[in-house]
Amino acid sequence: MNIKGVLFDKDGTLIDFHATWMPAYRQAVVMVAREAGRPGIEDRLLAVAGYDAASDSCLPTSILASGTTPEIAALWSRETGMEESWLKKKLEQMFNSDAPAFATPVKDLHAVLGRLESRGMALGVATMDSRASAAATLSHLGIDGHFSFVCGYDSGHGQKPGRGMVDAFCAHEGLTAAEVVLVGDTPHDLDMGRAAGVGKVVGVLTGSSTAEQLEFRCDAIIPGIAQLETLLDRW
Numbered sequence: 001m002n003i004k005g006v007l008f009d010k011d012g013t014l015i016d017f018h019a020t021w022m023p024a025y026r027q028a029v030v031m032v033a034r035e036a037g038r039p040g041i042e043d044r045l046l047a048v049a050g051y052d053a054a055s056d057s058c059l060p061t062s063i064l065a066s067g068t069t070p071e072i073a074a075l076w077s078r079e080t081g082m083e084e085s086w087l088k089k090k091l092e093q094m095f096n097s098d099a100p101a102f103a104t105p106v107k108d109l110h111a112v113l114g115r116l117e118s119r120g121m122a123l124g125v126a127t128m129d130s131r132a133s134a135a136a137t138l139s140h141l142g143i144d145g146h147f148s149f150v151c152g153y154d155s156g157h158g159q160k161p162g163r164g165m166v167d168a169f170c171a172h173e174g175l176t177a178a179e180v181v182l183v184g185d186t187p188h189d190l191d192m193g194r195a196a197g198v199g200k201v202v203g204v205l206t207g208s209s210t211a212e213q214l215e216f217r218c219d220a221i222i223p224g225i226a227q228l229e230t231l232l233d234r235w
């Protein structure tokens, strides 16, 4: 195979989803409960958005795992009666300023990206986070220089599992979809890759999904991106 580019999801793929986002979500529900004058509603807000307290994890297709900030704002607005547009703005402010500081990379992130680059790969990020928050996180981790393309739900290329983000990466890098590997941790990521007809779709287990939830949607499942080179050598 002639693979020339890798498009990564961010949360759960490049960064440890749980370690990065749960502190940010916990701060957010404290703010919502306070502003809504609804003390004690914090746990309920997390639960309706897909957080499972028993397993201390977010369900893979939930709004918290693979939704957007406007979707979270709409849901919590319905729960509390708060004004949706105000809440959306406030959450975006919080997530853009606070979440990058919590960003916890997956193992060997910097080294893996460097080696992929030295193989001549174009590297990109496609996330359902906002572009500004994604750029801030990559910069905070010191890995922004590895990526020639970063897009979020608000970049104008549509949302996952639609194919727009992959098409935009291909257009930006001058690649065909067949020359691209898509790497992600949720069904939405992998379905996006399939919809765009990428060369290979790879699932990773550093996010919110189990192997059983991903296996029918991808060509290979690996524990994390550190194993991606082994696959590239095989293909």
Ligand SMILES: [Mg+2]
Pocket: 009, 010, 011, 012, 013, 065, 184, 185, 186, 207
């Ligand atoms: Mg993800």
